[in-house]
Amino acid sequence: MTSSRISGFYNLTMDERRAKLAESASLSPDLLAVYATNGGLNAEAADHMVENAIGTHALPLGIGLNFQVNRKDVLVPMAIEEPSVVAGASFMAKLARAGGGFIATTTDPLMIGQIQVINLVNLEEAKLKLYEHKAELLAEADSIDPVLKKFGGGARDLEVRIIDDSPIGGFLVIHLIYDVRDAMGANAVNTACEKLAPHVESITGGHVHLRILSNLADRRIARARCMIPVKELAFADFSGESVRDGIIAAYAFAASDPYRAATHNKGIMNGVDAVVIATGNDWRAIEAGAHAYAARSGKYTSLSTWNKDKDGNLVGTLEMPMAVGIVGGATKVHPAAQAAIKLMGVKTASELAEIIISVGLAQNMAALRALATEGIQRGHMSLHARQVAIAAGASGELIEKVAAQMVAEKVVRSDRAEELVREYTGTQVHT
Numbered sequence: 001m002t003s004s005r006i007s008g009f010y011n012l013t014m015d016e017r018r019a020k021l022a023e024s025a026s027l028s029p030d031l032l033a034v035y036a037t038n039g040g041l042n043a044e045a046a047d048h049m050v051e052n053a054i055g056t057h058a059l060p061l062g063i064g065l066n067f068q069v070n071r072k073d074v075l076v077p078m079a080i081e082e083p084s085v086v087a088g089a090s091f092m093a094k095l096a097r098a099g100g101g102f103i104a105t106t107t108d109p110l111m112i113g114q115i116q117v118i119n120l121v122n123l124e125e126a127k128l129k130l131y132e133h134k135a136e137l138l139a140e141a142d143s144i145d146p147v148l149k150k151f152g153g154g155a156r157d158l159e160v161r162i163i164d165d166s167p168i169g170g171f172l173v174i175h176l177i178y179d180v181r182d183a184m185g186a187n188a189v190n191t192a193c194e195k196l197a198p199h200v201e202s203i204t205g206g207h208v209h210l211r212i213l214s215n216l217a218d219r220r221i222a223r224a225r226c227m228i229p230v231k232e233l234a235f236a237d238f239s240g241e242s243v244r245d246g247i248i249a250a251y252a253f254a255a256s257d258p259y260r261a262a263t264h265n266k267g268i269m270n271g272v273d274a275v276v277i278a279t280g281n282d283w284r285a286i287e288a289g290a291h292a293y294a295a296r297s298g299k300y301t302s303l304s305t306w307n308k309d310k311d312g313n314l315v316g317t318l319e320m321p322m323a324v325g326i327v328g329g330a331t332k333v334h335p336a337a338q339a340a341i342k343l344m345g346v347k348t349a350s351e352l353a354e355i356i357i358s359v360g361l362a363q364n365m366a367a368l369r370a371l372a373t374e375g376i377q378r379g380h381m382s383l384h385a386r387q388v389a390i391a392a393g394a395s396g397e398l399i400e401k402v403a404a405q406m407v408a409e410k411v412v413r414s415d416r417a418e419e420l421v422r423e424y425t426g427t428q429v430h431t
């Protein structure tokens with residue numbers, strides 16, 4: 001049984017951290033060795049993945065600690081360049097743990113494929129004809145991917161929508177609902193849509209134009225909730241009640257104002273994307289789905305909610321599309337993605353989605369807690385200062401020294417960092 005609570009993790013060397021992780025998750029230490037070599041993606045593999053490849057691009061990989069999802073401890077790999085995100089998620093996971101951790105669920109992994117039918121004389125008539133042939137269209141779509149079918153996936157439903165107010169006038173859109181099981185599903189759905197096209201044209205007499213999945217994957221939803229006992233929220237001079245009410249007021253801002261909601265949701269995506277990237281999934285698809293879902297009522301709003309329960313404890317919820325897979329694509333090809341899946345011990349795409357949605361909720365709480373109390377800059381400052389120090393030429397022990405000085409002065413700027421590097425290294429200044 002994995003334990004996600006590893007005290008003193010921060011103080012270990014990277015080698016020691018990987019050893020400790022392997023021990024905590026009962027994995028062979030070799031499995032995590034890929035993280036010591038830029039994620040283990042070699043030039044040859046990269047060359048097969050994209051065109052005109054000239055090498056690879058690495059990101060830091062941090063571990064979200066303390067997570068408990070559906071009563072199970074999980075160590076969460078997070079690939080992200082931004083300071084404070086991994087620490088914020090880990091700390092909030094610790095608070096959530098005190099209230100039972102994150103409880104998460106997913107719908108069936110249903111993706112939507114869209115088929116646009118144009119050049120139709122009578123939209124209503126064509127729509128009804130498609131419904132008359134629904135069973136055979138579904139059977140055809142269902143037979144396209146025998147592997148997916150073997151694992152219990154396949155075509156589930158077909159819906160026809162009329163779009164009558166477009167710049168080219170009216171047309172039909174068929175939604176093919178496809179259960180993609182543990183795949184992200186884009187390939188299966190796009191193939192099915194393309195294969196159905198000739199049949200759709202012969203039924204309707206129209207012309208099939210686009211055949212592509214929708215990233216507004218609102219049939220493939222992940223949901224998470226957590227409860228934080230109010231006393232756990234107290235820190236420094238802030239009472240638990242004041243932190244709770246501050247978080248709720250911060251949420252109210254995002255719920256009511258799209259300008260704030262965009263930033264609020266960006267904070268959620270800090271956590272979501274980090275795990276999506278670490279597992280080799282398509283983070284552009286997840287981003288597109290999240291923001292389209294946030295605007296589904298016609299007004300862009302918060303993806304999460306924060307309120308209190310009858311005992312005055314803080315309760316958070318998060319709901320969004322989560323089209324992630326654990327088979328196919330980069331999830332299978334990228335050695336670091338494979339290691340990430342093994343580290344989490346997930347066996348299905350739904351389990352992965354449940355972890356990701358929980359991390360998104362934790363990340364959202366980390367941002368709101370900071371914003372509602374001491375402000376975001378304090379926590380950011382020291383990590384940010386280290387990056388500024390490195391960019392100014394500091395290395396080794398000098399990084400901490402320059403960063404600490406800038407934080408003490410409350411001046412975290414590249415010109416000051418350069419001055420300090422020159423000062424500490426005795427470098428001559430030529431003016």
Ligand code: MEV
Pocket residue numbers: 082263264265266267268270367368371376
């Ligand atoms: C920064 O990457 C994310 C935040 O702006 C999120 C938020 O404002 O809720 C801190």
